[in-house]
Amino acid sequence: MKLSKTAVFALAVLLFGCRTAPVPPEVLNACHQEEDLRGAGASLFAGPEHAAYLRSLAAARLTLERENLKLGWFRDYGKVRGEFAAVLRTGEAVEARVRAAVAGRTASLAQSAEAVRRRLRTLDGLTLSLVERGQARSRLTRATLALTEAEAMIDQAKFDQASARLETASKLAAEAEKAVITHISRYLDPAQVRSWKNAAEETIADSRSRGVTAFVVTKLERRLLVYRAGKLVRTYDVGLGFNGLADKRYAGDNATPEGRYKVIRKIPSSLYYKALLIDYPNDEDRRWFAREKARGGIPRAVGIGGDVEIHGGGQDSLTRGCVSLDNDKMDELYALASVGTPVTIIGTMELENYVIKAIGNN
Amino acid sequence: MKGLTLALALVLVFTSCAKQPTQLMDQAKAAIQSVIDAKGGVYAKDELNKLQGDLQAALDAVNAQAKKFFKKYGPAKEMLTKVIADADSVKALIPGRIAEAKAAAETALNEAKTAVEEAKALLEKAPKGKGTKADIEAMKADLGGIETALADVNSALAAEDYFGAKDKAVVIKEKAAGITEQINAAIAKVKGR
Numbered sequence: 367m368k369l370s371k372t373a374v375f376a377l378a379v380l381l382f383g384c385r386t387a388p389v390p391p392e393v394l395n396a397c398h399q400e401e402d403l404r405g406a407g408a409s410l411f412a413g414p415e416h417a418a419y420l421r422s423l424a425a426a427r428l429t430l431e432r433e434n435l436k437l438g439w440f441r442d443y444g445k446v447r448g449e450f451a452a453v454l455r456t457g458e459a460v461e462a463r464v465r466a467a468v469a470g471r472t473a474s475l476a477q478s479a480e481a482v483r484r485r486l487r488t489l490d491g492l493t494l495s496l497v498e499r500g501q502a503r504s505r506l507t508r509a510t511l512a513l514t515e516a517e518a519m520i521d522q523a524k525f526d527q528a529s530a531r532l533e534t535a536s537k538l539a540a541e542a543e544k545a546v547i548t549h550i551s552r553y554l555d556p557a558q559v560r561s562w563k564n565a566a567e568e569t570i571a572d573s574r575s576r577g578v579t580a581f582v583v584t585k586l587e588r589r590l591l592v593y594r595a596g597k598l599v600r601t602y603d604v605g606l607g608f609n610g611l612a613d614k615r616y617a618g619d620n621a622t623p624e625g626r627y628k629v630i631r632k633i634p635s636s637l638y639y640k641a642l643l644i645d646y647p648n649d650e651d652r653r654w655f656a657r658e659k660a661r662g663g664i665p666r667a668v669g670i671g672g673d674v675e676i677h678g679g680g681q682d683s684l685t686r687g688c689v690s691l692d693n694d695k696m697d698e699l700y701a702l703a704s705v706g707t708p709v710t711i712i713g714t715m716e717l718e719n720y721v722i723k724a725i726g727n728n
Numbered sequence: 729m730k731g732l733t734l735a736l737a738l739v740l741v742f743t744s745c746a747k748q749p750t751q752l753m754d755q756a757k758a759a760i761q762s763v764i765d766a767k768g769g770v771y772a773k774d775e776l777n778k779l780q781g782d783l784q785a786a787l788d789a790v791n792a793q794a795k796k797f798f799k800k801y802g803p804a805k806e807m808l809t810k811v812i813a814d815a816d817s818v819k820a821l822i823p824g825r826i827a828e829a830k831a832a833a834e835t836a837l838n839e840a841k842t843a844v845e846e847a848k849a850l851l852e853k854a855p856k857g858k859g860t861k862a863d864i865e866a867m868k869a870d871l872g873g874i875e876t877a878l879a880d881v882n883s884a885l886a887a888e889d890y891f892g893a894k895d896k897a898v899v900i901k902e903k904a905a906g907i908t909e910q911i912n913a914a915i916a917k918v919k920g921r
Binding site for chain 1: 784789900903
């Protein structure tokens with residue numbers, strides 16, 4: 367009797383246990399693939415294809431379920447294997463599509479980000495060279511922050527958010543650009559530039575005709591050009607006032623005056639190394655000042671200012687309206703200057719100046 | 729013959745006339761909606777995606793049975809019940825995750841504020857002599873922009889956009905640290921003269 371029970375058990379194991387076919391590995395692989403696709407945002411980047419994939423996966427699982435309901439002896443996973451293999455192939459195609467979509471959007475947004483970064487770089491250079499330290503710099507900083515955030519979002523495939531941040535960065539860059547243009551609008555006006563150019567050319571012509579040395583300061587390029595008998599013999603980098611690109615209007619506005627001046631005194635030892643005092647305000651400045659004051663264009667209590675010099679102390683500094691050079695260059699300039707040397711200070715001689723080019727490129 | 733008819737009738741009653749588990753389907757949908765309402769889309773994104781996938785699979789199973797003559801909704805019901813239970817579990821996770829994200833955002837904001845304050849303090853101490861004025865003025869303006877951006881972090885926190893707030897704060901902190909480096913370079917430049 368005991369033997370017979372053991373035989374029945376062994377037979378049962380043989381029939382229903384040991385003869386059960388293993389579930390094909392494709393089933394588990396499909397599980398992993400389903401998770402991977404979900405994590406990769408397949409529904410977002412390949413919506414219809416992903417939905418079709420999920421339907422075929424559900425159908426394959428139903429086939430598996432049906433097969434599992436059969437007694438082990440009768441199970442045949444051949445069809446299940448085939449269906450899951452097909453699902454895996456579909457999934458691979460969806461994966462490829464997701465990868466392509468992600469790569470495409472990443473490339474497109476990265477390109478936009480690079481364009482914004484280029485624009486910000488140009489504006490950064492412009493604001494630094496123009497010493498614009500108000501609205502433009504502040505907006506530029508915020509634009510840079512927004513751009514950095516956008517770039518991180520692109521890396522994380524958060525494309526919609528990245529796109530929104532890029533738009534913010536672009537908007538702030540446009541505002542910074544507008545602030546820069548407001549700051550230097552005169553430099554973009556061809557009539558104004560022609561007038562400056564004429565003043566410089568007259569100075570150079572005078573240097574040629576009289577055979578004397580003359581200085582021309584171009585504020586936009588921050589250069590001091592030395593002409594001898596009408597010929598350019600030296601070029602120096604210079605620093606200007608806190609508000610150097612503006613034309614001087616009154617005392618304390620930190621602007622550097624524009625006009626035709628001359629050296630009236632050579633100071634061998636000034637507060638800022640050697641200095642050449644120029645005759646600001648000249649007669650034209652005084653007339654303009656009186657007219658503007660009468661018109662109410664400038665505050666009643668302020669004076670016209672004075673003591674504008676070309677001095678040492680460093681060309682990368684900010685003055686209160688003077689023109690500054692590095693001390694070794696000041697030594698050279700000091701030696702070249704005499705009392706009476708013409709000094710013409712203008713905005714720029716270049717109609718196609720770098721500001722126009724930079725803004726145009728943007 | 730009578731017995732056969734009765735048996736057939738019974739089979740029809742228990743199989744082909746089985747009703748769709750509409751109540752359970754509605755409950756499962758409502759459970760997922762409550763996860764979405766609890767900001768699951770932000771704080772339990774992967775789990776929510778999985779829940780939505782599971783719900784779809786359950787609904788597909790219901791539809792597959794609906795097309796059959798002998799309907800058997802048992803497995804679909806099990807799937808729907810699991811979706812409801814899983815949705816409840818996910819929903820329970822969210823408050824903890826929000827608290828975690830909020831704390832991380834606040835920490836990042838404090839770090840950003842500290843970095844900005846450090847930069848400002850250093851800027852105050854920086855020698856404003858010849859050669860550094862222009863740099864310092866530019867950096868002051870940059871810090872002004874950063875302080876405005878700090879207000880954006882506070883706005884994001886107030887709007888409970890904790891991930892966004894943290895991302896912004898981290899970027900601000902890095903930028904402020906960059907300015908501190910620039911100030912130190914400007915100071916070194918003056919000292920080096």
